[in-house]
Amino acid sequence: MTQIQSTSPEDNPIINLVDRILAKAIEDRASHLYFEPQDRSLQIRVRHNGLLQTALQNMPHHTIVPTIDRLKALAQIHPERPAPQTGTFDRPSKIGRVQIAITTLPTQFGDTITAKITYTQRPQIALHQLIPDRQVFEPISRIIHSHRGLILIVGARDSGTSAIVDASLAELQQADRKIYAIDRQLTADIPGIDRILLPAAADAQTIARTIDTCLHQQPDILAIGAIDSLPVAQTALQAVAQGCLVFATIAAATAGEAISNLIALGVPAAQLYTATIGIIAQKSLKQLCNDCRLPQEPDRLPLAQLGNTILSLTDRSSYYRAHTLDPIAIERAKQSGKLCSQCQGSGYRGEIGIYEVLTIVDRLKPTILHGDAESIDLAAQETGMRSFLDLAIDLFRQGKIAFSEVQRCAPPKTLLQDRLANAQTYPDAEASDLDRAESLEAALYWKQQALQAKSECEQLLAELEHYQQETDEFEQRIKQSRSQVEQRTRAEIALHLLSVVDVIELARTSIKPQTDREAAIQKGYSMLENKMLSSIKEIGVRVTESKGRKFEAHLHEVIKEVSTHEHPAGTVIDELKRGYTLGDRVLRLAQVNVAVASTYN
Known part of the structure; x- marks a missing residue:
């Protein structure tokens, strides 16, 4: 990988500019930089603690090409190829080694570049610090301390799922455990955990072979990164069958969607149900700045569109919104000394993580075998899982997030369902909102749903029987495999004991007693030999x-x-x-x- 060379402004001002932009982003612990060509200028934005802010804007048009070319040169990618490209390079810094991953994307104004910054020497956050809510932490702790099974960490790409995996591995690390972690990007080192770094472009077969090779080392815990293909999913299930505790991430919005996505990849639902012990879905919400947030009373129409749960917000608590300033207002506030020192005019201070924790129980089996994401989420909530929407409402009540963040956590609804919810909420609405056309549309919709449900029911019994048979066969194979392991273990123990019996027998037969003492010794050997034979008979x-x-x-x-x-x-x-x-x-x-x-x- 290329190392950035520091250059003075006299030699090349563009090189010096890029160096200073990267150095400032690393100093501020930013996670991403975005270089975005516009029609007549270049805009540079930075993401810090999940918040996207403008770092530089309206840079002269003539700086676009040399700035983009400089970043491409650092990442050793083709400067003129009209297609998306990726590359990485290292950046020396005061805080240790930093890796920057470059992704280019052609647009009408030129290549847009995203630079993802990875810090290898970042402080390790304990799991209880990452998830301070005890009601959420305790079920997660029970799941990760299982002896075997598949644990799915669910979230959007680059949403922090790897942080949950790293914190879990750090908590589980012990001297008597062998832990492997397979990564496709540079991450922080954790003492006692062997990391296997694969190329970012590694294909599914390469990842599956790597997991299979790890299994030959008899690990106790295995973190395999993202499951995005059938070979990787199949190898993960194989690892569980061999007695491993497997951590894997998957890109999905909810726990139910994660299961549905794996089934869509081709993973048998019965095997997935048998192997999976828990799913941890996480979402990051923007946290309001306590110093400058503004009071807000939400409109009832958006509240109604979120359903009956949000309509319970009648306690007249103080709700807030972000006090976000545009770039011009930020400059004015700076000059007047009124700019918020905590959020610098963004209105937000970092992110808050919320977590859906789904523990696989017997009651969920029929729903999981059916494979519908929404049905799985609803069934999980009936078993005690708190949804993203419920968790977001709690934070909204506490004044930590804005109502717009609550809306992000709402499950999708059809337009018709929204209209019906509004009609029930506002009985005195205008006739145009409750006209005959809408009533007919609702009747036709529910009739169609009833017919569809009837046809699906006819298929479900046959499918359920098939899945039940598949589950029984899988469980039978697991039992057979366990029986074979037990048989091999007993055989190894028996062979060791038989070697001891042979030595005792040789000692007994070599004695030709001439005296009472020698006869007593021979009798002792005989008793010991009989005791050993009796012991090995007890194991079959x-x-x-x-x-x-x-x-x-x-x-x-x-x-x-x-x-x-x-x-x-x-x-x-x-x-x-x-x-x-x-x-x-x-x-x-x-x-x-x-x-x-x-x-x-």
């Missing part, structure tokens, strides 16, 4: 009965063939070393002498 090991029985090749190993008339040919006449079995498995062949006819040459 059985001694192979050999002497006097017919020779069987899968149970006996011939040491010597003895010519004799006293026993039928093929009969075991002497056992030199005992054999053992465990169920259908032969742990050790019995070493025997076998009788043959006296005429056998």
